[in-house]
Amino acid sequence: MHPEPPLIGQAVPRKEGRDKVTGRARYVDDLVFPGMMYGATVRSPVARGRIRAIHFDENIPWQEFTVVTAQDIPGENCVALILHDQPCLAAEIVNHPEEPVVLLGHPDKHLLEEARRAVRLETEPLPAVFTIEDSLAKKEIIWGEDNVFKSFLVEKGDVDSAWARAEIVVEGEYETGAQEQLYIEPNGMIAVANPDEGVTVWGSMQCPYYVHKALVPLFGLSKDKVRVIQAETGGGFGGKEEYPSMIAAHAALLAWKAGRPVKLIYDRAEDMAATTKRHPSRTRHRTGVTRDGKLVALEIDFVIDGGAYCTLSPVVLSRGTIHAAGPYECPNVRIRSRAVATNAPPHGAFRGFGAPQSVFALERHFDQVAKACGLAPDEFRRRNFVHAGGTLAVSQVIHENVDLPQLMERAFAESDYHAKRARFARENRDARVKKGIGFAAFLHGAGFTGSGEEYLASVVAVEATAEGRVRVLAASTEIGQGANTVFTQIAADTLGLDPELIDIAPPDTAAVPNSGPTVASRTTMIVGKLVESAALGLKQTLVSSGLPGERGGPEGRPCTSEEFQRACAEYIRKHGALRATCQYAPPPGIKWDDEKYQGDAYGAYAWAVYVAEVSVDTVTYEIRVDDFVAVQEVGKVIHPVLATGQIEGGVAQGIGYALYENVVWREGRMVNAQMTNYIMPTSADVPPIRVFFEENPYPFGPGGAKGIGELPMDGPAPAIVNAIEQATGASITRIPVTPEVLMEALEGVHA
Amino acid sequence: MPDAAKVRIAFRVNGSEHIVHAWPMARLLDVLREELRLTGTKEGCGEGECGACAVLLDGALVNSCLVPALHADGASIITIEGVAQGEQLHAVQQAFLEHGGAQCGICTPGMVLAAVNLLEKCPNPTEADIRNGLAGNLCRCTGYMKIFESVVAACKQQR
Numbered sequence: 001m002h003p004e005p006p007l008i009g010q011a012v013p014r015k016e017g018r019d020k021v022t023g024r025a026r027y028v029d030d031l032v033f034p035g036m037m038y039g040a041t042v043r044s045p046v047a048r049g050r051i052r053a054i055h056f057d058e059n060i061p062w063q064e065f066t067v068v069t070a071q072d073i074p075g076e077n078c079v080a081l082i083l084h085d086q087p088c089l090a091a092e093i094v095n096h097p098e099e100p101v102v103l104l105g106h107p108d109k110h111l112l113e114e115a116r117r118a119v120r121l122e123t124e125p126l127p128a129v130f131t132i133e134d135s136l137a138k139k140e141i142i143w144g145e146d147n148v149f150k151s152f153l154v155e156k157g158d159v160d161s162a163w164a165r166a167e168i169v170v171e172g173e174y175e176t177g178a179q180e181q182l183y184i185e186p187n188g189m190i191a192v193a194n195p196d197e198g199v200t201v202w203g204s205m206q207c208p209y210y211v212h213k214a215l216v217p218l219f220g221l222s223k224d225k226v227r228v229i230q231a232e233t234g235g236g237f238g239g240k241e242e243y244p245s246m247i248a249a250h251a252a253l254l255a256w257k258a259g260r261p262v263k264l265i266y267d268r269a270e271d272m273a274a275t276t277k278r279h280p281s282r283t284r285h286r287t288g289v290t291r292d293g294k295l296v297a298l299e300i301d302f303v304i305d306g307g308a309y310c311t312l313s314p315v316v317l318s319r320g321t322i323h324a325a326g327p328y329e330c331p332n333v334r335i336r337s338r339a340v341a342t343n344a345p346p347h348g349a350f351r352g353f354g355a356p357q358s359v360f361a362l363e364r365h366f367d368q369v370a371k372a373c374g375l376a377p378d379e380f381r382r383r384n385f386v387h388a389g390g391t392l393a394v395s396q397v398i399h400e401n402v403d404l405p406q407l408m409e410r411a412f413a414e415s416d417y418h419a420k421r422a423r424f425a426r427e428n429r430d431a432r433v434k435k436g437i438g439f440a441a442f443l444h445g446a447g448f449t450g451s452g453e454e455y456l457a458s459v460v461a462v463e464a465t466a467e468g469r470v471r472v473l474a475a476s477t478e479i480g481q482g483a484n485t486v487f488t489q490i491a492a493d494t495l496g497l498d499p500e501l502i503d504i505a506p507p508d509t510a511a512v513p514n515s516g517p518t519v520a521s522r523t524t525m526i527v528g529k530l531v532e533s534a535a536l537g538l539k540q541t542l543v544s545s546g547l548p549g550e551r552g553g554p555e556g557r558p559c560t561s562e563e564f565q566r567a568c569a570e571y572i573r574k575h576g577a578l579r580a581t582c583q584y585a586p587p588p589g590i591k592w593d594d595e596k597y598q599g600d601a602y603g604a605y606a607w608a609v610y611v612a613e614v615s616v617d618t619v620t621y622e623i624r625v626d627d628f629v630a631v632q633e634v635g636k637v638i639h640p641v642l643a644t645g646q647i648e649g650g651v652a653q654g655i656g657y658a659l660y661e662n663v664v665w666r667e668g669r670m671v672n673a674q675m676t677n678y679i680m681p682t683s684a685d686v687p688p689i690r691v692f693f694e695e696n697p698y699p700f701g702p703g704g705a706k707g708i709g710e711l712p713m714d715g716p717a718p719a720i721v722n723a724i725e726q727a728t729g730a731s732i733t734r735i736p737v738t739p740e741v742l743m744e745a746l747e748g749v750h751a
Numbered sequence: 752m753p754d755a756a757k758v759r760i761a762f763r764v765n766g767s768e769h770i771v772h773a774w775p776m777a778r779l780l781d782v783l784r785e786e787l788r789l790t791g792t793k794e795g796c797g798e799g800e801c802g803a804c805a806v807l808l809d810g811a812l813v814n815s816c817l818v819p820a821l822h823a824d825g826a827s828i829i830t831i832e833g834v835a836q837g838e839q840l841h842a843v844q845q846a847f848l849e850h851g852g853a854q855c856g857i858c859t860p861g862m863v864l865a866a867v868n869l870l871e872k873c874p875n876p877t878e879a880d881i882r883n884g885l886a887g888n889l890c891r892c893t894g895y896m897k898i899f900e901s902v903v904a905a906c907k908q909q910r
């Protein structure tokens with residue numbers, strides 16, 4: 001079964017799919033090295049304190065164990081990322097529960113677990129901060145001078161003088177909880193490390209070069225002495241963006257001291273309690289409108305809880321800030337945002353990266369503003385949507401030919417929105433189970449923010465062998481989203497080859513160039529474009545040396561794979577390696593001012609309108625999502641099955657975020673760090689998720705594609721809570737809407 | 752503990768007989784992965800919640816992280832490695848491959864076995880049967896839609 005070109009737009013089989021359905025795919029825990037031992041981590045029992053002593057129970061034969069503390073670190077004791085504020089192992093002070101302090105290694109897993117429990121940290125508690133409000137109020141200074149990792153101010157027009165023209169002003173405050181990524185494969189790494197050969201790690205990760213960047217200063221080694229290789233990775237969703245650097249560091253420190261390979265795999269409880277989660281947030285809105293529902297002024301105060309160390313909070317805050325005013329045109333906007341410290345494990349990357357938080361607040365708030373204007377929620381949106389040629393809050397002029405009213409109409413048609421809304425309003429009055437339908441409109445920028453992509457300067461290489469096989473070399477990782485397959489489609493189409501002839505090199509920092517991290521919905525749009533350009537370069541190399549590249553074949557027809565193979569063989573014989581590389585260059589006309597936070601925040605946006613239908617049992621407080629329609633414009637769909645799968649998976653995570661996934665905190669510690677009491681959606685909980693794409697090719701994406709990975713995380717929560725409001729009249733302002741939250745809200749309505 | 756405390760377990764895995772010596776309370780999951788090197792069976796939670804470790808034990812779908820290896824003595828087990836006939840994929844595997852039932856793949860072995868088991872018991876499942884039949888297997892990637900589609904496609908294929 002050979003698909004006919006072009007492959008872009010077709011559902012070719014997933015590149016590594018066969019290995020996955022047969023159990024042959026090798027994840028990190030499936031790898032075994034000779035002489036390997038296991039590692040374990042002793043963690044802080046308190047939220048904040050001074051380490052007084054570390055006690056090792058004498059009933060354990062410690063001479064059999066490898067024990068590593070901060071003193072054993074050969075280089076700088078930090079996990080290098082944006083700042084160097086997070087230690088790899090706490091030395092004197094611990095700043096959050098579960099902070100790593102001691103590492104243990106032993107060949108026997110069971111003895112190791114016993115030993116881990118036999119290490120006791122004696123700490124002198126220090127006052128700690130657990131909430132955004134306490135951190136902002138500087139109840140205790142726990143980080144820097146003011147507990148603030150980062151702040152942004154976005155100003156458009158003149159908000160202060162605009163209030164005078166506002167006929168209606170609506171205020172609101174919204175909160176979102178933490179969310180665990182809950183990839184089904186827990187984190188893990190294997191390291192081989194010694195002073196002669198340097199450090200090599202294999203593991204579950206999204207960003208091999210982030211791990212590389214962290215290991216170099218930790219060991220004080222030169223870059224070529226550190227090698228990072230991705231194993232098959234069982235889901236990431238952002239959760240394997242930054243924390244794998246910590247685990248790799250720990251495995252490598254143990255291996256370095258022990259002189260043997262070390263495998264360090266987290267169990268589920270450790271993974272949930274100790275690694276990153278989505279930032280909790282609090283957003284205040286003040287919105288001024290004219291009586292006929294035109295936006296006059298938008299003032300937004302957005303705060304996220306970064307946990308104890310800076311990690312990626314500034315970047316999460318940046319995306320959350322830029323998305324806070326949504327796909328609307330308002331002449332006067334002020335967005336003030338801050339990421340603050342608390343004594344919880346650092347919060348980190350999770351699909352959407354700040355946007356789901358600020359989009360929840362905006363789309364809930366706009367339903368309230370609509371009500372205050374006496375308009376239907378859709379009519380209010382329609383009067384304020386940004387159009388081609390309009391400007392967003394960061395003053396970015398939209399050059400895309402976006403048609404949000406049309407996307408909304410399509411979403412309403414597919415979900416039968418208007419008829420249902422009317423019917424539910426009629427039928428709910430006396431019903432115990434009340435039904436509602438709600439929606440959210442939003443955008444999501446693809447790629448790094450502002451000048452981020454220019455700064456990353458990603459590189460991809462494509463090479464061909466004398467046998468006519470083509471290899472794509474990139475550090476971008478396959479984490480389930482389908483990167484391997486999409487790169488294959490792009491390379492195969494560009495070269496006019498059978499996809500079977502395309503190989504994707506395993507991400508290994510010793511072998512592939514740095515194509516940047518696998519985050520920010522950038523892999524298809526940014527890296528995919530580099531794959532396309534590098535493949536084009538390869539073809540041109542052949543053609544310019546008089547050999548048939550694709551369509552450089554006789555009479556301009558695509559050359560056959562035999563012709564291609566002969567051309568490669570001949571080129572390699574005459575000139576040596578046949579390889580082309582391509583480095584990112586921004587599309588023309590992109591301008592971004594990092595100081596003022598104004599300009600072209602993203603090269604392209606995906607646009608969407610999502611509709612949720614819910615039933616709310618007013619006696620049991622159970623909420624079900626009965627139907628879900630997701631309509632989006634994503635440039636060009638490269639692979640319909642993979643793209644639909646991305647949206648469906650993201651929507652399911654969004655449903656969990658809205659209703660079920662409740663991280664329970666006690667003194668900075670997650671107390672429900674188990675799958676039994678942290679509840680994600682099962683196959684019995686999800687509604688039919690109906691996905692529709694509109695295409696509007698983006699000239700600078702491969703085949704016209706834009707990024708889509710994060711988009712589906714933004715819309716479900718506000719759409720669902722808007723639907724709950726239609727069902728019950730309760731205006732809920734925080735997620736997750738657990739039965740307790742709903743009960744409280746319904747009591748408010750009936751009181 | 753001295754090795755003498757280990758117990759002898761004889762069982763049939765994917766059609767071939769095996770004898771292993773394991774601690775009495777060793778989990779079937781670890782025996783399969785570590786003694787037999789059948790690493791297709793995955794550990795997602797170790798507490799019976801996710802189904803990544805699912806195998807068929809005498810025809811029943813079990814979470815191998817909860818099954819003491821001793822219970823497998825004399826049993827016949829099918830793991831994901833035993834689902835295909837050589838290079839010939841099972842209809843369920845083929846359907847997962849074509850319909851996007853596997854993304855990151857970590858839930859896939861358990862999910863495929865759950866689907867195989869479902870179709871054995873219930874060759875013409877309704878949507879509710881599929882949802883309930885797979886409710887013990889968590890997938891964080893797909894939102895389940897493509898998994899449902901895969902099961903329906905496999906079912907058509909088998910007919």
Ligand code: FES
Nearest residue numbers: 795796797802816
């Ligand atoms: S590992 Fe057995 S059910 Fe999760």
Ligand code: FES
Nearest residue numbers: 854855858890892
């Ligand atoms: S495919 Fe990743 S968890 Fe199911």
